[in-house]
Amino acid sequence: MSGVTILGAGAFGTALAVTLAANGPVVLWGRDVGWAAARENPRLPGVTLPPGVTVTDRLPPRDGHPVLLALPMQVTGAFLRDHAGRLDGRRLVACSKGVDLATLRGPSALIERHCPAALAAVLTGPSFAADIARGLPTALTLACADANVGAALQAQLSTPVLRLYRTTDVAGAELGGALKNVIAIAAGIVMGAGLGDSARAALMTRGYAEMVRFATRLGARAETLAGLSGLGDLVLTCTSAQSRNFRHGLALGRGEPPDITATVEGLATARAVVQQANRLALAGQMPVTQMVSAVTEGRVSIAEAVQALMTRPLRQE
Numbered sequence: 001m002s003g004v005t006i007l008g009a010g011a012f013g014t015a016l017a018v019t020l021a022a023n024g025p026v027v028l029w030g031r032d033v034g035w036a037a038a039r040e041n042p043r044l045p046g047v048t049l050p051p052g053v054t055v056t057d058r059l060p061p062r063d064g065h066p067v068l069l070a071l072p073m074q075v076t077g078a079f080l081r082d083h084a085g086r087l088d089g090r091r092l093v094a095c096s097k098g099v100d101l102a103t104l105r106g107p108s109a110l111i112e113r114h115c116p117a118a119l120a121a122v123l124t125g126p127s128f129a130a131d132i133a134r135g136l137p138t139a140l141t142l143a144c145a146d147a148n149v150g151a152a153l154q155a156q157l158s159t160p161v162l163r164l165y166r167t168t169d170v171a172g173a174e175l176g177g178a179l180k181n182v183i184a185i186a187a188g189i190v191m192g193a194g195l196g197d198s199a200r201a202a203l204m205t206r207g208y209a210e211m212v213r214f215a216t217r218l219g220a221r222a223e224t225l226a227g228l229s230g231l232g233d234l235v236l237t238c239t240s241a242q243s244r245n246f247r248h249g250l251a252l253g254r255g256e257p258p259d260i261t262a263t264v265e266g267l268a269t270a271r272a273v274v275q276q277a278n279r280l281a282l283a284g285q286m287p288v289t290q291m292v293s294a295v296t297e298g299r300v301s302i303a304e305a306v307q308a309l310m311t312r313p314l315r316q317e
């Protein structure tokens with residue numbers, strides 16, 4: 001029985017705690033866990049925490065267990081910086097999906113920056129917290145540059161209903177999870193605006209081309225983008241209203257106010273990716289991402305974005 005610590009008691013951290021309790025004791029830390037006595041997190045309604053999960057608002061002391069970081073992307077850098085003394089030198093598994101707007105880096109680079117002696121890994125792929133928590137079968141990617149550490153984490157974090165595949169391509173895995181959220185907002189906009197299933201398929205495919213273009217420029221392997229953490233998660237998030245990124249786009253497309261309390265990682269990530277694309281001289285090659293950034297920041301209307309995408313010079317696929 002090997003234990004894990006999960007930092008971040010939102011929907012995803014809580015869902016991971018529920019499934020990982022099958023393998024051993026889980027400590028779930030959150031900054032606001034007033035719900036702990038009820039054993040049900042309002043962010044994951046209808047799910048009762050199993051007895052093997054200890055919920056706390058006191059950061060657990062250092063031990064040999066892996067630490068899963070399940071915080072929103074834009075607060076992860078500050079959290080790592082503030083708690084480096086407790087986290088450095090340990091196995092840290094980033095579970096957030098996004099690009100940090102302050103540094104234009106993904107979670108593994110933030111770990112490297114603030115906790116240079118840590119062993120960084122990434123857990124990502126197609127999975128809604130509610131599905132994992134209900135024990136529905138799910139397959140994810142565990143990425144770690146150190147193949148031996150990755151294999152050990154793969155074994156420790158797989159459960160009878162959570163099947164992990166492993167890769168050493170950390171950049172590919174984390175960029176797939178980050179970039180698909182941007183495309184999911186676009187897919188939601190398309191569906192909300194009534195532009196049709198054909199338009200969504202076109203957008204997902206051309207969005208995927210952008211994901212591969214951007215990630216490979218940053219050293220990712222194209223085949224990683226074709227796996228669970230890229231294409232798999234893109235398909236899930238662009239086709240399900242369970243996705244907060246998709247729902248955000250849906251509201252925009254319908255002309256309704258989006259839920260501004262939800263964690264919608266694609267918003268900041270779109271801005272960060274546009275900035276990074278400019279630095280990488282990829283500016284003209286990320287049109288969907290650029291339009292998501294422009295529409296969500298209110299710089300162009302949906303109609304203008306559609307026209308801009310449809311009237312680009314014709315090119316080879």
Ligand SMILES: NC(=O)C1=CN([C@@H]2O[C@H](COP(=O)(O)OP(=O)(O)OC[C@H]3O[C@@H](n4cnc5c(N)ncnc54)[C@H](O)[C@@H]3O)[C@@H](O)[C@H]2O)C=CC1
Pocket residue numbers: 008009010011012013030031032043070071072073075079095096097098127128129130262263265
């Ligand atoms: N919900 C899902 O289905 C999945 C989520 N993820 C990823 O997991 C990450 C977290 O998402 P969720 O848990 O869904 O979000 P959530 O919105 O359910 O929860 C976010 C949690 O972070 C806490 N938090 C915010 N700022 C904080 C800070 N400065 N310090 C400490 N805690 C802070 C909040 O109190 C809240 O409990 C995101 O990057 C998301 O993309 C990944 C896969 C599935």
Ligand SMILES: O=C(CO)COP(=O)(O)O
Pocket residue numbers: 097125126127128181184233236237242243244245246263264265
């Ligand atoms: O990453 C997810 C599914 O794999 C969750 O999607 P949302 O963050 O859009 O809800």
